Amino acid sequence: MKKLKKIEVLRILLNDNIEILRCPVCKNTIKTINENSLVCENNHCFNISKKGYINLLKNNAKTIYDKSLFESRSKIYDEKIYENLSREIIDIVGKYSGNKDINYVLDTGCGEGYYLNQLYLEEKINKKCKLFGIDISREGISFATRHENDILWSVSDLSNLPFKNSKFDIILDILSPSNYREFTRVLNKDGVVIKVVPEEHYLKEIRSEIKENIKKYTYSNKDIINAFKDNLDIAYDKRITYKTTTSNLEDFIKMTPLTSSLSKEQINELIKSNIKTITIDLRVIVGKIKESI
Structure with missing residues (x-):
């Protein structure tokens, strides 16, 4: 059987899911999928990329997340450094997708698509879930399409999600900004x-080396957690902490927005530093829509 081109797979996915899409400009229904547009x-009219x-x-967003960042991040993921987090997410999605035949899952800041692709590769998830990934970075989404899968990828703004109300069963928000108004609208x-949010020791070795060049050497997620609690009822809360080694310090440094304000010279000095281990310190929280009083 002839292998379908990526744009052909995308057209099929759009046709299969047209009923949940809405126009991000006027909020009306999507009516037509043409050869190269929606x-x-x-x-x-919105372009379908080959x-x-x-x-x-409608306009390209300015973002620090460029092609080189996603390339570095992909190399770090290939080392399975974030596999503990990936398995935790797979387990949670498996738990909350158990009672329905088909579940709609949206990653609202998917970047290069690592976590959605891990879900897709999990057979028990793949059979029960339709997967959608959005990111404001065209470079990230373009990188995500390198995976061979049936995930619907789109360059979109999480503050104006291109989906109708109450269509999703699970939303992923992994080390990404949040918009709870939109989350609760489409959920x-x-x-x-x-x-998933960083805890205080996340990448502390890198922070320590560049503390004189960044605004916030110490980190607190207190405001982020409080905003989550203000909008959702917490159903699950777990901290994942471990130290890891990498033979690829350069890509670890280049994959984090922590270093985005550094000059090339400062990056090179950091690469030459004596960092031996990296601390991964993350918090995974599951929230449900608050019940009306």
Whole structure:
């Protein structure tokens, strides 16, 4: 059987899921999928990329997340350094997708698509879940389409999600900003948000080396956690902490936005530093929509 091109797979995915999409401009229904575009009832048109994603932003967003960052991040993921987090997410999604035949799962800051792809590769998840990934970075989404899968990828803004109300069972928000107004709008009443945030010791070795060059050497997630609690009821809360070694310190340094403000000279000095281990310190929280009083 002839292998489908990425754009052909995308057209199939868009047709299969057109009922949950909405126009990010006028909020009306998407009515047509043409050869190379998506068109809404008011004729707003969005390009379908031959790389296998749909661009739902009218203007390119400025972002520090460039191609080199995603390339470095992908190399670090290949070392399985974040596998503990990946397994935790797979287990949680498996738990909350158990009662329905089909579950809709959205990653709202998917970047290069690592965590969604890990879900896709898990057979028990793949059979029960339709997977969607959005990111404001075109470079990240373009990188995500390199995976061979049936995930619908789009360049979109999490503050203006291109989906109708109450369509998703699970939202992933992994080391990414949040927009709880939009999360609760597209989440169904029994759905959950799985959020991952850094804890105080996350990448502390890198922070220590560059403390004179960044605004915040110490880190607290207190405000982030409080915002989560203000909008959702916590159903699960776990801290994942461990030390890891890497033979690829350069990519570890280049994959984090912590170093985005450093000059090339400062990056090179950091690469030459005596960092032997890296601390991974993350918190995984699951939240449900608050019950009405």
